[in-house]
Amino acid sequence: MANRARPTSRDVAREAGVSQATVSLVFGEKWHGRVSERVVGRVREAARALGYRPNLAARTLRTGRTKTVLLVVPALTNEYYARLYHGVARVAAEHGFGVVLYPSPSDGGPARDPFVSARATLDGVLASSMASEVLAAFEGDGIPLVMLDSDPANSRAAATVNLDVVDGIRQLAAHLLSLGHRRIAHIAAGLDSWTFAVRSRTLADALAGTGAELRTEYAELTMDAGRRAAERALRAPESRPTALLCDFDLLAVGALKAARQLGLRVPEDVSVTGFDDLTIAVAVAPELTTVRLPAEEAGERGMRTLASVLDGGRPGNPAPVPVSLVVRGSTAPPA
Known part of the structure; x- marks a missing residue:
């Protein structure tokens, strides 16, 4: 059986009842102000029906795009x-x-x-x-x-x-302070990244002058690394933090596990917050307080x-x- 010939722009024009130039305008994205949206829809529907694909190599040579x-x-x-x-x-x-x-x-x-x-x-x-x-x-x-x-x-x-990560950290800090927390541990992403550096600086600034103590533990962006960092914070010989503010939801889930393994209740003994609002934030118990990033x-x-x-x-x-x-x-x- 002979292979079916690949449809051309001429076939699309015939199927849509328009000129071949109109087809070229549509697939060259130059139709705005020159071809109505109704006609554009008709051309694209004809192309889908015929299985037409524009010649991208030729278009690149012609338009430079x-x-x-x-x-x-x-x-x-x-x-x-x-x-x-x-x-x-x-x-x-x-x-x-x-x-x-x-x-x-x-x-x-x-x-x-x-x-x-x-x-x-x-x-x-x-x-x-x-x-x-x-x-x-x-x-x-x-x-x-x-x-x-x-x-x-x-x-x-x-x-x-x-994203307004600065405002996100400020909202988390204000939330924990309003609840009465004054010993806060930051489970921070141990990455050389602008977004995480900004979060650390913003948190320090937000807590300055409030009387709150801030401790920082760094971790890779994994659940297990978050668990280990939270254990270090919660086992510290000095005053144990009453809240863990985590740079990422997976770190916060790790912190939940650390608290549980140490016999601490969340949120009665320690509060935990995340960042991102991933699906896992509502798949754990208790569900995570976090910052939603759109x-x-x-x-x-x-x-x-x-x-x-x-x-x-x-x-x-x-x-x-x-x-x-x-x-x-x-x-x-x-x-």
Whole structure:
């Protein structure tokens, strides 16, 4: 049986009842103001029915655009980055872009260009929660870069889109202080990262002048590391903390385990808070008091900012994405 011929733009035009030029405008993303949305919908429906795919190589040669962006994240196993990707991909689709997801090296070293040439394959790069030095391979190609959850003073990025982690820490500190806690341990992420450095500084500033004692224990971003760090804090020979403020929900879950293993009740003997509001925050008992980070909204804003840069705009750094405190059963006044 002979292979069925691949449908062409001419076939799509015939099926949709429009000119071939109109099809080119639609798939070249140049239809705005020139073709009605009703006709665009008809062309795309005809393309889906026929199984038509535009010739991306030819379009790249013609327009100089690949309509592809790279999203670089620290890890693919973290639920936050999955939600971030969904936000990026949703807005990218609105602009006719595809998104390639790429994890940065786990050792924190420079990310390797996953392509023969990033400049020939990508229009732009979005990178979340990492130092821009990791992205030197892409910067060398002069590709527009938008950073997410990163240092806004970084001159290497065209723009930076951040969550309001400062306000998140302030809300957590105010919550614990309002409950009466004055001995607080910070279970801090032991990573060289702008977002975690900001959290440490903000917490110290928020507790300054309140009479509260602050102890810091560092941990990798795993449940077991959080458990070990919490055990060190709770077994300290000096006054035991009455609250553990954790940089990440998995660290907080580890802290819950540490308290249980030491015979302490949460929240009666020690309060525990997280950060991110991952699914696991409501899968434990007691459920975690935490800060909700709207990852999808951050992804959407990041992609809109990158699209603006690619269109020749200079969007600057938008206002931080608001976060919210979610109070659940893991916090209460100290005994």
